[in-house]
Amino acid sequence: MTNGTIEEQLEKQRQGVSSLSEVAEALNKLGIEAELNDEEDAVVAKIGGIEHPFPVVLTSETEDTHLIINCQVLKAGQIKEESFGEVCAMLLDMNTRINPFAYALITDQDDENQSNEAEWPIVLTDRIPFIDLSIDELNDSMESLRTALVTSVPVLRNAISG
Numbered sequence: 001m002t003n004g005t006i007e008e009q010l011e012k013q014r015q016g017v018s019s020l021s022e023v024a025e026a027l028n029k030l031g032i033e034a035e036l037n038d039e040e041d042a043v044v045a046k047i048g049g050i051e052h053p054f055p056v057v058l059t060s061e062t063e064d065t066h067l068i069i070n071c072q073v074l075k076a077g078q079i080k081e082e083s084f085g086e087v088c089a090m091l092l093d094m095n096t097r098i099n100p101f102a103y104a105l106i107t108d109q110d111d112e113n114q115s116n117e118a119e120w121p122i123v124l125t126d127r128i129p130f131i132d133l134s135i136d137e138l139n140d141s142m143e144s145l146r147t148a149l150v151t152s153v154p155v156l157r158n159a160i161s162g
Contacts, residue, residue, distance in 0.1 A: 017133045023067065023105055025156055034058075047071065047142065048149055056145070060130055065132040067138075069101075070123040073152065075117025076105065079159050085162045087159040090121070094155055096162060098148035100141075101126045124148050 017026050020036055024043045027034035033053075034045035046053035056071045079087050091103040101124045108114045114121075128141055 017138055018064075018130070020058070020060060020161060022057050023138065026138050028144070029044065029135070030139050030142065045147060054149065056114055066127045067133060068125045069128070069141060069145065070104075070106070070121075071101075071125075071149070072121045072123050073103075073149070073156055074122040074159060076122060078121040083159075087155075090158070094152055098124070098151050100128075100144055101148040124152070 003069060016021055020040065020043050023047075024034045024036045027043065027045055032045050032047060034043050034056075036042075037044055039061065043058040045056040045058065047056050048054040054071050054073060057071065059068045059070075060066065061068065076084070088105075095102045104123050104125045106121045106123060107117075124145060125142060126144070128137065137154075
């Protein structure tokens, strides 16, 4: 392999990712299974465990200024009703340890298709600038997501087992 080839590869990684189709392509190059959905308004990926990976949805704002990353870790219905408030408090506390990601509950106020409370997703979410986004920055964000998932495992286990 010549230096020119290595330099070309490094330059390609520094180049910007400016569309959702390029995000899907970049994630696949990074070893993350990803594809553009049929409507071409989101990238659907999987991250984490081999047997039970976490679903990740990446979307862009209307103005394409930010890439929004949501990784579903639970559904509200998976948490016992009597411990829901306590689990939400624990997840809120986790937000200080999993920066830049944070926990969020996607309700019918966020998505009109989410009418069933038991199906409301609990997600790790982040929002990164989509302007001049490089493959390296996208990789860093996905690594931060992996770290947030690993850091959150004890709280998630507790949330499910009650």
